[in-house]
Amino acid sequence: MSIVKLNTLPCPTFTWLGVNDTTADAAAPVSESVSPGGTVQISESAALEVSAQGGEKRSAVMFISPKESAHITTKVTAQGGSHVTLVQVFDGSKRTVSKVEAAIGDDAEFQLVQLYLKTADTISEVDVRLDGTRAQLDTSIGYLLGGSDRLDINLIARHFGRKTRSQITAKGVMQGSAEKTFKGTIDFVNGCSGALGEEIEDVLLIGEKVVNKTVPLILCAEENVEGSHGASIGRVDEEHIFYMLSRGLPEDEIVRLMAQSKIAQIVGRIADEQVRGRINDIIGRGIENE
Numbered sequence: 001m002s003i004v005k006l007n008t009l010p011c012p013t014f015t016w017l018g019v020n021d022t023t024a025d026a027a028a029p030v031s032e033s034v035s036p037g038g039t040v041q042i043s044e045s046a047a048l049e050v051s052a053q054g055g056e057k058r059s060a061v062m063f064i065s066p067k068e069s070a071h072i073t074t075k076v077t078a079q080g081g082s083h084v085t086l087v088q089v090f091d092g093s094k095r096t097v098s099k100v101e102a103a104i105g106d107d108a109e110f111q112l113v114q115l116y117l118k119t120a121d122t123i124s125e126v127d128v129r130l131d132g133t134r135a136q137l138d139t140s141i142g143y144l145l146g147g148s149d150r151l152d153i154n155l156i157a158r159h160f161g162r163k164t165r166s167q168i169t170a171k172g173v174m175q176g177s178a179e180k181t182f183k184g185t186i187d188f189v190n191g192c193s194g195a196l197g198e199e200i201e202d203v204l205l206i207g208e209k210v211v212n213k214t215v216p217l218i219l220c221a222e223e224n225v226e227g228s229h230g231a232s233i234g235r236v237d238e239e240h241i242f243y244m245l246s247r248g249l250p251e252d253e254i255v256r257l258m259a260q261s262k263i264a265q266i267v268g269r270i271a272d273e274q275v276r277g278r279i280n281d282i283i284g285r286g287i288e289n290e
Contacts, residue, residue: 002026006097007125007154010185011219019181019215022152024097024123027071036060039275045070052082052108059085061275069095076102078110078135085111087270091282095121106132106161113269116143116151116172117282126155130164130195137165142266143172143180144259144283145210151180159192159225168199171266173259175206181213184229190221199229204262206235206255256284 008021030047039061042048052058064072078084082105090096096119104110116122128137137157145151157166168184186197201214216229244254260283270276 006123007152007183009154009183009215009217010156010187011217013217014215017213017215019183019213022123024095025069027097030073036062039063039272041065042072043067046072048072048074049077050074050084050086051077051079052084053077053079055081057083057085059087061087061270061272062089063278064088064090064096064098065092066094066096071097072099074098074100076100076110078102078108079105081107083109083111085113085271087113087275088115089279089282090114090116090119090122090124092122093120096123098122098124100126100128102126102128102137104128104130104132104135104137107134108132109136109138111269112137112139113266114139114141115263115266115279116141116145117279118144118146119149119151121150122152124151124153126153127158128156128166129158130161130166130192132161133163135161135164137167139166139168140266140269141168141170141172141182142263143170143174144263145172145174145178145180146176147178148176149178149180151178153181154183156185156187157197158187158189159195159197159222160189161195162192163194164192165195166197168197169266170201171263172202173204173206173262174210174212175255177209177211179211181215183215183217185217185219186227186229187219188222188225188227192222193224195222195225197225197227200231202232202262204234204258206258259283
């Protein structure tokens with residue numbers, strides 16, 4: 001099987017970090033696209049579509065736990081004042097390559113929630129075109145990585161339309177010898193006057209062996225725009241841990257509580273209570289097995 005480049009930065013940079021792209025086996029073709037509704041379980045390679053138009057509201061929840069190495073593509077289309085919500089929960093021990101491609105029209109909104117929970121080896125790309133006037137993107141990403149987990153995320157918000165808005169929020173916890181790269185690009189294309197883009201990542205590192213790479217990037221070909229990015233990367237306060245231990249809490253429970261607290265805001269963006277409960281069960285199970 002041939003090797004292909006994935007998660008390529010739109011403007012190669014940070015060469016010394018080795019983050020301009022990554023590689024994986026080429027995907028095998030999938031016979032047809034499926035339009036999921038409600039909550040679905042994905043255990044193999046798949047091509048998926050979620051679309052809305054004319055003021056419609058559509059939502060889909062995907063629990064992604066491949067039994068073997070898998071490539072999953074999701075195409076999102078939001079037109080004419082519509083609203084699309086997509087929730088993806090990654091929880092698998094096999095290599096997973098995921099790509100979300102979205103096109104957002106006039107006055108349309110796309111809300112994306114992604115949770116990466118104990119992912120053994122995941123490559124994830126999100127490429128969103130804000131084509132229409134006042135198109136909006138709201139992305140919330142949470143990750144809980146431990147052991148030898150590997151995660152590479154490449155998120156690109158391309159502002160084409162006037163007065164478009166993008167908000168990118170990422171929060172996560174890393175422990176063990178986990179490695180993670182998060183590349184977030186806000187691209188202000190010529191003609192997107194009045195556009196606004198904001199990106200922030202908040203990472204908690206537990207242990208000395210984790211490898212974290214945070215790569216924010218703003219590209220600007222339009223004058224009348226506003227873009228910002230920031231990152232908060234910190235380690236566990238040992239005095240805080242000691243205090244809680246002295247109060248009778250076991251260390252694994254302390255780590256679990258800290259992890260849940262860090263990504264609680266991301267989980268809280270999900271409206272369905274049953275889905276939130278299932279996610280919290282996965283988080284708890286993952287920490288217990290660490």
